[in-house]
Amino acid sequence: MTSRVTPHSALRPLEAVVRRLTALSALSDAERELLRGFPIRRERHLPGDLLLAEGALGGRRRFILAGWACRQRTLADGRRQIFSFLLPGDSIACVARTLPEASAVVALTAMETADAQPALDAAQAGDAPGLAYAFRALEALEQRLLLDHMVRLGRQTAYERVAHFLLELQRRLEIAGLGDDQRFPLPLTQEIMGDALGLSIVHVNRILQQLRRDRLIELRSGVAILLEPERLAEIAVFPPPQLRRASAAQSPGGLGDPAPA
Amino acid sequence: MTSRVTPHSALRPLEAVVRRLTALSALSDAERELLRGFPIRRERHLPGDLLLAEGALGGRRRFILAGWACRQRTLADGRRQIFSFLLPGDSIACVARTLPEASAVVALTAMETADAQPALDAAQAGDAPGLAYAFRALEALEQRLLLDHMVRLGRQTAYERVAHFLLELQRRLEIAGLGDDQRFPLPLTQEIMGDALGLSIVHVNRILQQLRRDRLIELRSGVAILLEPERLAEIAVFPPPQLRRASAAQSPGGLGDPAPA
């Protein structure tokens, strides 16, 4: 269904995961191979599927190979708040362990996930220090994204919120190997964006219109294009988060294939 | 200055910490004594003191013995978002370790803190399973409080936000041994509340007025009284979080990772 969105998930299912972790930590080639070698017990999910229930105990840890999900909470009167979006390369339920989940995880598109437990066990066992560091960094990054989102909700105008949000998605998706420095898949309805950004559907629509009129973005059939990322960043007021480790050397440049092994 | 606010900090400095942890985990008497016996290297801080800088690496972990602080971020143009309030019994910088902090921690009142490292080390060493569990629960609880705050910001009216916020404070403070089931210290200016709740000073003032007119709360000289907590809870729409362990069952032995096969 979303072959454009997740181009390599069929041939190299863990590609997004490897890219994500590599951006956060210096993985040895051995670790990369270790990661690719685990039995991953793939699973498929449909839009709307509940991947993790609110209040659940000790959810299964999984990697997302393809598709989008979100962490959310629904109030008694139907209002919904989306806390974060989970993209290919992200992991589910790696925070709380023996304690009830504070949010539900729901699939937004068709998805594919893999068992993350073997990799986590290896990291915890001390066999793969690079992996262990990457997982901790992942957790910290998640926290940072949550805080960013909170700033959007509490202290930014709708225009700023949307600008900052789109920038965040672009950066995250580029790292996961989807999209480039201005173009990326955006399989979200305006309702979903509204529930994330604390805005009504109608208002999300108007802001997107405005961003288009201002020639800052284009949106066509599930693909977003940031025409002037720098101006968007100015509008966004506070800098989108550092998604990579600060170190000088990073994964070898090109979008196509990191890690020649 | 705030002797009513922190009545036992002089005689039993760790009282709030012990109470907090006990509410989360079944601590043995030995563990409680262990906790009280650590060298805690107390420190005092003044309102406005920076306890942890944004972007700092590996901050010192400390317990709060007395006084209030907050986690916050300040934007370039001066806007501020407060993410959470840190109360007596809470700990600072227990999440990220080797990674840059995503938020600053700032003292809001005069404070006293203690070194948490000995206790954390003991927990990590496996000497005190109850403590270890408590610390993990503490982290999860913090996460939950963040998400609650996000719901307030994104999906609640000002009136609901304030109601829910006051209820949260009451519950947390009661557990820490400050205040009772409707009365608690509230040393926050309306500006601070505004920066937490995403509202202007003026509007915070009006909402508080309204809550008073509706005979739901009283505010006098740094003390808040919830006249009808149940009605406040109804207004708050979504239930304030579970701050204690669900007394019946928890994990007495399975403190490691549950490993759901």
Place this chain on the structure above:
DNA sequence: CGTTGTGTTGAGCCGAATCAACCCCGGTGG
């Protein structure tokens, strides 16, 4: 061919921000 979900657009309203006074109170210093 209707149906359903998503996007679009207009009209009107309302919640919350802004602007601007003013009050009260606790310093603090002449």
Place this chain on the structure above:
DNA sequence: CCACCGGGGTTGATTCGGCTCAACACAACG
């Protein structure tokens, strides 16, 4: 002792961003 000052709180008038309601367009799909 009083004059002054600054921080916090209170209040009114006005503006405005974003919501609600409502209608319609369009595509995917049965």
